[in-house]
Amino acid sequence: MTAVRIVVALKQVPDLVEELEPSPEGTDVDREYITFVLNEFDDQALEEALLVKEATGAEVVVVALEDSDVDQTLYTALAKGADRAVKVTGAGASGGWLDTHSRAALLAAWLEGQDFDLLITGVQAPDDLDGQLPAIVAGRLGLPHASVVVSVEVKDGAARIRQEFSAGRSAVLEVPLPAVVGVQAARQAPRYAPISRIRQTMQAGGIEEVAVEAPPPASGFTIRRLYPPEKTSHAEMLTGSAGDVAARIVELLRAKGLVRA
Amino acid sequence: MANDVLVVAEHLAGKLTDTTFELLGKAVQLAGASGGQAVALLLGAPELAGELGAADLVITCDHPALAHFTAEAYEAAVAAVLAERQPRLVLLSTTTAGLDLAGSLSVAWDAPLVSYVVGLDADGDTVVATAQIYGGKMLAEVAVESVRTICAVTAGSFPAAAGRRDNPAAAVEAFAGPPSLDAVRSTFVELVEPDAGDVDITAADLLVSVGRGIGSRDNLELVEELAGALGAPLAASRPVTDLGWLPKTRQVGKSGLKVKPRAYLAFGISGAPEHLEGMSGAELIIACNTDARAPIFDVAHYGTTLDLFDLVPELSQQVGA
Structure with a gap:
């Protein structure tokens, strides 16, 4: 039996740790000064794929659309153990927000020429205003799919996955390959790649570039405006030393009868 | 139609x-x-x-x-x-x-x-x-x-x-x-219920909850001590349970449990919508996060930007750990 081939789709997103401001047009965030990082759910997806690789000898191919700082993300994925890295160019060149349907169209255009068994990607991204990538790509490719997945095991041409619902419940499903999986969390925390190894992969190069013709925007809606939510309330901030603040908190809890001492 | x-x-x-x-x-x-x-x-x-x-x-x-x-x-x-x-x-x-x-x-x-x-x-x-x-x-x-x-x-x-x-x-x-x-090609195998042996955080009057800001599994000891002193179960936001530092039965939020305790102490939780969905109904919310802009402060009644590593030991001491 040939090795299972897993494609992991990665995406750069604004780092939410930073302050985001609306752009001057008011329909996007101001992208000039923000840092872009790998979508954290995609990092989980990559980890789960690498775990499947370790268990089965699968081949892992990471793919990303051309985006801010995406090379760094692809080299890091290689350093973590991905076998190949592909950058889809010719899209998102505007540098602005690209809707998920367009991303899915670009990815599907590349995937259609590929032989793969599993597409694993993050269950969601912080900017998927028009829906999440896994289900949209699966819809385009006509493949079975599952989102909010917390483990993937591959055996005998099928994936046994665990899909999480609310209140700690989850369902075990068996899905024939090829299939698309949206990962919420990998079975273990995403691994780190040592800087030295990332440097090595960068020096070796090895990102394959593939040009795909950019489709027209496909979300089917117009963003009228993007704005920070109006704060309806804000906490009363407690200031002073740790001792002072702790005393206030104890007092608040005592008023509710939650501290006896 | x-x-x-x-x-x-x-x-x-x-x-x-x-x-x-x-x-x-x-x-x-x-x-x-x-x-x-x-x-x-x-x-x-x-x-x-x-x-x-x-x-x-x-x-x-x-x-x-x-x-x-x-x-x-x-x-x-x-x-x-x-x-x-x-x-x-x-x-x-x-x-x-x-x-x-x-x-x-x-x-x-x-x-x-x-x-x-x-x-x-x-x-x-x-x-x-x-x-x-x-x-x-x-x-x-x-x-x-x-x-x-x-x-x-x-x-x-x-x-x-x-x-x-x-x-x-x-x-x-x-x-x-x-x-x-x-x-249909996908088949359902089984439904896995959460571990019933663990504490039920939805039944607690007081919850001590911890998020990504705790930094490492080893640091959990600090909040565990406070939770113990207050007689409250320890809860968490998604990143902490995703990392396996606490069981899923402790997760508050959309993909976890919805809680409505009389008081909710949030340490190192930024307040992603996923989390707020599970706890914004608490009677009293007190949040500690070093980022003054963290969305948790929009639902909290009281907040502090003190470092949790300074505040938590002080709290433990004052409630008599």
């Missing part, structure tokens, strides 16, 4: 979800304003139709493939119903089932999709949706000019009470499952 608003009902372990009623209440309002019907689509579990009395019409579809949720089977059934009825608007939740269905239906039914919707209105022929983006740090007002639209709504955005009605639905129609249901 042309002005109908259709809700895909969700149920798990024999119970309709709260979000189903939230969507139904909104559907009744929107359909009423446009002269259409509020339609609830119930897949599997036809015995639950009686609880969907707020709808003008309940469509049931029963088939062995719908006994348990799989994206493939649900999608086949919903797509067949949409193709026949062509509603104006379809409402789903951003739950697991909603995340699975919304995207693939938007492709199958060729309809624009807006996700993480928190506000929804019709402006003539235009659907105007307000949606959360960037972890709730921004809102996007989106206009959809289409004869068909799908919205995936964030839980808690609309009151569930508006969708609960004791009377039976005006009409219940059975929809014959499409042939595609016989060809």
